[in-house]
Amino acid sequence: MSQKHPSFFQSVERNFDRAAAHTGLPKGLLEQIKVCNAVYQMRFPVKIGGEVQVIEAYRVQHSHHRLPTKGGIRYAMSVNQDEVMALAALMTYKCAIVDVPFGGAKGGIKINPRQFSEYELEKVTRRYTTELIRKNFIGPGIDVPAPDYGTGAREMAWILDTYQTFKHGEIDAAGCVTGKPVSQNGIRGRTEATGRGVFYALREVMSFEDDMKKLGLTKGIAGKTMVVQGLGNVGYYAAKISTTEGDVKLIGVAEYEGSIHKPDGIDVDALMKHRKETGSILNFPGATNLPKREDALELECDILVPAALENQITPENAPRIKAKIIAEAANGPVMADAEETLLKKGIMIIPDMYINAGGVTVSYFEWLKNLSHMRFGRMEKRFNSNTYENLVSTVERLTGKVIGPKERSILTRGADEIDLVNSGLEETMIEAYRQIRDVYVSNPDIKDMRTAAFVSALNKISSDYMALGIFP
Ligand code: NAD
Secondary structure (H helix, E strand, C coil), X not given: CCCCCCCHHHHHHHHHHHHHCXXXXXXXXXXXXXXCCEEEEEEEEEEECCEEEEEEEEEEECCCCCCCEEEEEEECCCCCHHHHHHHHHHHHHHHHHCCCCCEEEEEEECCCHHHCCHHHHHHHHHHHXXXXXXXXXXXXXXXXXXXXXXXXXXXXXXXXXXXXXXCCCCCCHHHHCCCCCHHHCCCCCCCCHHHHHHHHHHHHHCCCHHHHHHCCCCCCCCCCEEEEECCCHHHHHHHHHHHHHCCCEEEXXXXXXXXXXXXXXXXXXXXXXXXHHHCCCCCCCCCEEECCCCHHHHCCCCEEEECCCCCCECCCCHHHCCCCEEECCXXXXXXXXXXXXXXXXXXXXXXXXXHCCHHHHHHHHHHHHHHHCCCCCCCCHHHHHHHHHHHHHHHHHHHCCCCCHHHHHHHCCCCCHHHHHHHHHHHHHHHHHHHHHHHHHHCCCCCCHHHHXXXXXXXXXXXXXXXXCCCC
16 A cells, blocks of 8 residues: 555544544543554464464554453454554444443454465464463453454364463353354354344444435335445355345445446355355356456445455545445445545445444354353243243133144244344344434534444543543
8 A cells, every 4th residue: 555545543543533523532531542552563483384484463452441352363464563453443442332341452463364274274373372372462351352354263263272271270261262163152143243233234224214315315225236345254244134134136246356247136145156166256147247356346336335354445446436325344444535535425434333343242242151151042042932832822712713833933932042142233233323323413513424433432432431530
C-alpha cells in the first residue's frame, strides 16, 4: 500500500477521534481507551522442510478494562504490528457494542498457510501457543484467542492441547481458546456465527422503512441483491444464510482468483463445489467472468459484503462503488480516506465492529459453556419438552381435536444447544443495532453508522473505567 494512505491502525484512530468528539468524555479517559495496553512481538524458529525458518508473530491486548481479553488469530503474509493493533482495537469496541464482557485483543502469524503442510502448521501453532504461555498471554481469565483469517477449529484444537499440556489440572483450561471443534469443548453454531450474525444484522437494518427509503430501497431483506467478496468462513456463511433464510439473491462473487457475475442468482453451494472441482470460481455455469478480481465490488447491487481483508475499498475505487449498503463483514474493508466519498454518494456503511460481532458473541457463549462445564440446554430441554407435551395434550382434551404428529413434534420440542446459541446471537445482533440506531437518530450531528457505533461503544467502555474508580 502506498504511504499516502493512513495505516490500518491510523484509520481506526481517525474513526475513533471523529466519534470521540461527540461524547464529551475527558481527554485522558479517551486517550486511555484509544491506546493498545500491551503489544507482544515475537520471533521463534521452526524447522520447515529441513530448514529453520524464523517466524514473525504478534499478540496485542488492546484493552484490559475487562478481562479476559479476546480476539482471533490470523495467519497471513499481510500480518504486521500495525494490522494486529488495529484488529485488537476493533475487538474492544466490538465487545462493548454487543455487550460481551471482554477487552479486545488480536494475534497474528506472518505466514502463508497455503504454503505449509498440516504438520508444519501444527508445529508453528504449538510453538506460538508456547510463547504465549511463557509470557502469560493466554488463559481463560487472561486472554482467549479464536479463529480469524487463515485459521479455524483445527488450529484452536492445537492451541487447547498445547495449553493443557503445560497447565495440567487447570479445571477451566478449555476456556483458554474458543472456536474449537464441537467434539473438543467447542459449541454448536460457532463456525457459522459471524456469517449468521451478518445476516441477522442486515435483516434488522433493513427492517426500518424510513432508513431504507432514504437509500431508495423497500423495507425488508427478501429479494434484495448481494455481492460477496471472499467466500471463506465469514463470506460463505453470510451468503449461504442470506440466500436460504433471507431470500436474498447472490449476484456476484469475488475470490482470490477472480470475480464472477450472474444476475439471475448464484447457488453458493454449487459455486463452492465448482471451485473444489476446478480450483477456481471462474467459468461457473451461467456466470460471466469479470476481468479483474476486484471488479465484483463495483457491480450494481443492494448489498455489498466485503468478507476478505482490510483496505479493499480505497479512494481509487470508491467513486465506482454502486451498492446501496456496504456490510463490513471483514474488519476494516473500507479505508478511512474512502469513507467520505461513499457517504457523499448516500451509501450506508454498516460498520465491522457491529456487523461481524457474531463470532465473538458465540465465542462468549462457548467460553461460558467451558466455565460451566455443561452444554447449553442440558438442564431444561427435557423439562420444557414435557411441559409443552402436557399443554398440547390438555388442549386436545379440552377441544376434542387431535394435533398431527408433525405439528406436535414442533410444538413440544425443547431447545437444543444450537437453538439457544442462534437465539442468543439473534437477540444480540438486534439489540446492538437498536442501541446504535438510537444514538444515530438522537444525535443529528452524527451522520453515519460507524460514528454512532463508536459512540455507543465509548459510552459503555467509559462507564467501565468509571466503575473501576480510575477516572472520576
Ligand atoms: P477465511 O480465511 O476463512 O476466508 C477469507 C477468504 O477471502 C478466503 O476464501 C480467501 O481466498 C479470500 N480472499 C483473500 N483475499 C482476497 C481478495 N483480494 N479478493 C477476494 N477474496 C479474497 O477468513 P475469515 O475468517 O472468513 O475472515 C474474513 C474477514 O472477516 C477478516 O477480515 C476477518 O478479520 C473477519 N472476521 C472473521 C471472523 C471469524 O469468526 N472468522 C470474525 C469477525 C471478523
